[in-house]
Amino acid sequence: MDREDVAVHSARVDRVRVEAAPGIGAASFVSGRPLTLSPFSIPLTENDPLALYPLLLEPVYKEKVWGGRSLERFGRSLPGGPDARIGESWELADLPTTSPSGGGGEGAHTRIRNGPLSERAIDDVLRDFREHVLGSAAERSGQAFPLLLKYLDASENLSVQVHPSAEYAAAHPGAHLKSEAWYIVDAEPGAKIYRGVREGTTPASLREAIETGTVDDLLVQVPAEIGACHYLPSGTCHALGAGIFVAEIQTPSDTTFRVYDWDRTDRELHVEQALECIDFGPVDTGRYEPGTVVEDGHARGRHLVDCEHFAVWEWTLSQADTRRFTSDELSVLMLVRGRGLLAWGSETAQTLPIGAGDTTLLPAALPSVELRADEELVLLEVTLPKSAT
Secondary structure (H helix, E strand, O other): OOOOOOOOOOOOOOEEEEEOOOOOOEEEEEOOEEOOOEOOOOOOOOOOHHHOOOEEEEOEEEEEEEEEOHHHHHOOOOOOOOOOOEEEEEEEOEEOOOOOOOOOOOOEEOEEOOOOOOOOEHHHHHHHHHHHHHHHHHHOOOOOOOOEEEEEEEOOOOOEEEOOOHHHHHHOOOOOOOOEEEEEEEEOOOOEEEEEEOOOOOHHHHHHHHHHOOHHHHEEEEEOOOOOEEEEOOOOOEEEOOOEEEEEEEOOOOOOEEEEOOOOOOOOOOHHHHHHHOOOOOOOOHHHOOOOEEEOOOOEEEEEEEOOOOEEEEEEEOOOOEEEEEOOOOEEEEEEEOEEEEEEOHHHOEEEEEEOOOEEEEOOOOOEEEEEEOOOEEEEEEEOOOOOO
């Protein structure tokens, strides 16, 4: 639906509601901030958690030397012109600062693009509705949202890299853990990921391989299979290979140390920091990748990841099937294929169409949401374990 922007040029107010024409909705102003016209009729106040609704998120794009145009598959109009190489779409981000080599140095805050909270940044929303959005995670998380969700489009190999180990992060206040999971949405034939170093690799042999340009000989190479999910704990040396499009779920950090950049010479390497962080033992993530399959007659679920930072389920629905998401904790839905309709409220009277590429935050104060499949669809459900710290 087209929306008309509304502006206020008066003194700060605590609450104003402007009724609009039938079928268009109303414009709300909370704490002096203008909100765009919306079809949602329930007004929002800080003390009215029942007014929260599924929050459709506006991505933040990052141009990368290894990026491509695969995000256009979602019908998106990408920034920067037809030749811009968009490598990352930050679907849900709430970072006050980013590293210069990762996010460009500036902060990154996803905005809401539907309903009464439209155009407000996620950090702004959390200031007003923190407990209602985060649920029990509000007590154990910092001020920022505790996850960072992305799509990565690798038309070329990403750098071989590592994120800080727990020991390194503890000794360096500016460095942060970055454990992540890659869900392979699409992959070209023969594409592969690099996940950990081969048995017997030592810091000395890796340093020699960096100098001779043979680092890939020391990396464990795994064929990229559509629908596979790989958990990469912080400290794992890794790289996403060319021809792969993934959804990435991670802890909220972009601290990255490049080990090797495939003969690209215009980007900084961080060899000494990387050698301090790399886990030179075998990568054993089996305990974090349950692989449990459940079927309830309407949907098929696979439990992909269950770690101390997040849990990930894949849900597949056939056309006209439904699945109800019921919880008093937050969850995030990443629709990777197909179309559907989210319904909630009294007799599920309020609805939100979603399509491939849409990422939607379900606040903890929204106890039940039903997903109806307009066609066969696949989505990822991301949650925070209650035991997370």
